[in-house]
Amino acid sequence: MEIEIVTLTRQGGRDYNEDVYGHWYDDRHVLCLVADGAGGHGGGDVAAATARASLLAGFALEPGLAPGLLRQLVAQANQAIVARQAEGGKLAAMRTTLVMAAIDLEEHAMVWAHSGDSRAYLFRGGAVVARTVDHSLVQQMVAGGMLDDEGARLHPQRNVLLSALGSATEPPQVDISDRMRLEPGDALLLCSDGVWEVVGDEGLAACLHASRTPRQWVDQIDAQIVGRGKPGQDNYTAIALWVMPDGHDDATRLMPA
Numbered sequence: 001m002e003i004e005i006v007t008l009t010r011q012g013g014r015d016y017n018e019d020v021y022g023h024w025y026d027d028r029h030v031l032c033l034v035a036d037g038a039g040g041h042g043g044g045d046v047a048a049a050t051a052r053a054s055l056l057a058g059f060a061l062e063p064g065l066a067p068g069l070l071r072q073l074v075a076q077a078n079q080a081i082v083a084r085q086a087e088g089g090k091l092a093a094m095r096t097t098l099v100m101a102a103i104d105l106e107e108h109a110m111v112w113a114h115s116g117d118s119r120a121y122l123f124r125g126g127a128v129v130a131r132t133v134d135h136s137l138v139q140q141m142v143a144g145g146m147l148d149d150e151g152a153r154l155h156p157q158r159n160v161l162l163s164a165l166g167s168a169t170e171p172p173q174v175d176i177s178d179r180m181r182l183e184p185g186d187a188l189l190l191c192s193d194g195v196w197e198v199v200g201d202e203g204l205a206a207c208l209h210a211s212r213t214p215r216q217w218v219d220q221i222d223a224q225i226v227g228r229g230k231p232g233q234d235n236y237t238a239i240a241l242w243v244m245p246d247g248h249d250d251a252t253r254l255m256p257a
Contacts, residue, residue, distance in 0.1 A: 001105045001182070002244040003030060006214040008222055010196060014234035018044035019192050019237035022052040027200060029063035030103040032239045036118050036192040038164065039094035047081050047166050053098060054080040054157035065102050065111045067176045073111060074098065074174050081166040091184045097168035099132060099190050099239075102251065110188070113176045116164045119196055122180065123187040126209050130180060135163035136171050144243065147175070150199065159193070186243040194236030214240040219243070 004089040018037035023030065026144060035051045037044025043250070054077040085092050097116025103109070112120045116133040133139060137160040142149060163173035182188075187208060196204065199221055207220035218240050225236055 001108050003103065003105070004214050004242045004244060005030075006218045006240045007238070008218045008240075010199060010222070010225075010235065011235040012235050013224075013231055014235055016045065016084050017235045018048060019194070020045070020048040021190075021236040021237050021239050022051050022056050022144050023055045023061055023239065024063075026063065028106050029059075030105065031059045031063070032103075032190055032241065033098065033100035034190045034192055034239060035093065035096045035098050035165075036120050036194070036235070036237070037096040038161075039090070039166075043088060043090040043092075043094035044096065046084060046151055047096040048090055049097055050084055051077040051096050052166055055098075057166065059102070063102075065104055065109060065179060067111065068104060070100075070111060070113045073173060075171065076097055078165045078167060079170055082168045085166065085168065085183065095161075095164040096104050097161070097164050097192070101188060101190060101191050103241075108182045110180050112190075113174055115172045115174045116161050117159075119189075119191055119194045121189040121191075121201075121204065123189070123205065123208055124183065124185070126205060128205060130176065130177070131201070132177075135175075180230070183228075183242050184243055184245045188241040188243075189215070189238060191238040192234075192236055193231070194234035195221060195225065195238050197234070198228050198236070209252065214242045217242075 006021040036047035037048035050069040099114040102110040120132040171183040
């Protein structure tokens with residue numbers, strides 16, 4: 001199975017970028033992640049980068065899709081952030097969301113994990129067939145029937161999170177998916193809230209329909225955010241993965257932005 005990967009990260013209208021992305025792969029396994037830091041310059045970006053370094057290093061030592069393994073990796077990343085918080089100053093209150101996807105190329109399988117409101121989407125036939133559920137106040141309102149998804153996307157309290165990495169007193173909430181089979185033509189998107197809040201689920205699907213390559217898809221999303229963005233537009237980051245049609249050699253092609 002061959003997967004093509006394209007990445008995007010932009011500062012938006014902010015003074016600095018607290019988003020990070022990362023990926024690691026060998027002949028069989030792939031790990032991709034997006035983390036959106038919070039806590040101010042010198043805080044959020046450090047939390048996100050610390051989570052990335054911990055997760056990629058840990059996965060490289062023991063790659064796999066076992067839920068227990070992925071949960072342990074996230075716990076280690078959380079502890080790495082807590083350790084840096086002890087340095088004080090701007091690092092004391094730093095946090096980061098996380099979304100990551102682990103893929104087994106031989107078994108054509110994927111498992112994702114997340115904490116916070118950075119999202120993973122799986123598209124099949126151009127439609128969303130699976131999506132992470134945010135750990136946020138407005139998501140609770142959606143679950144309670146007080147808002148629909150569109151209302152949540154525009155709600156003034158949409159950035160109030162109920163979980164993120166960087167918790168010293170209790171473990172962050174981490175949801176891990178069941179194992180999902182990847183099929184030729186599938187498209188996977190990992191993104192920070194700066195992407196989905198602006199474009200929306202229907203907009204992400206429309207961009208996919210208008211694209212013939214993952215590079216075009218990411219460029220379409222970028223153009224939508226630039227066109228709709230307002231002063232102070234949030235940082236935005238995405239990783240797009242396309243499962244290539246049958247007939248390709250087993251390989252993973254990385255195409256950084």
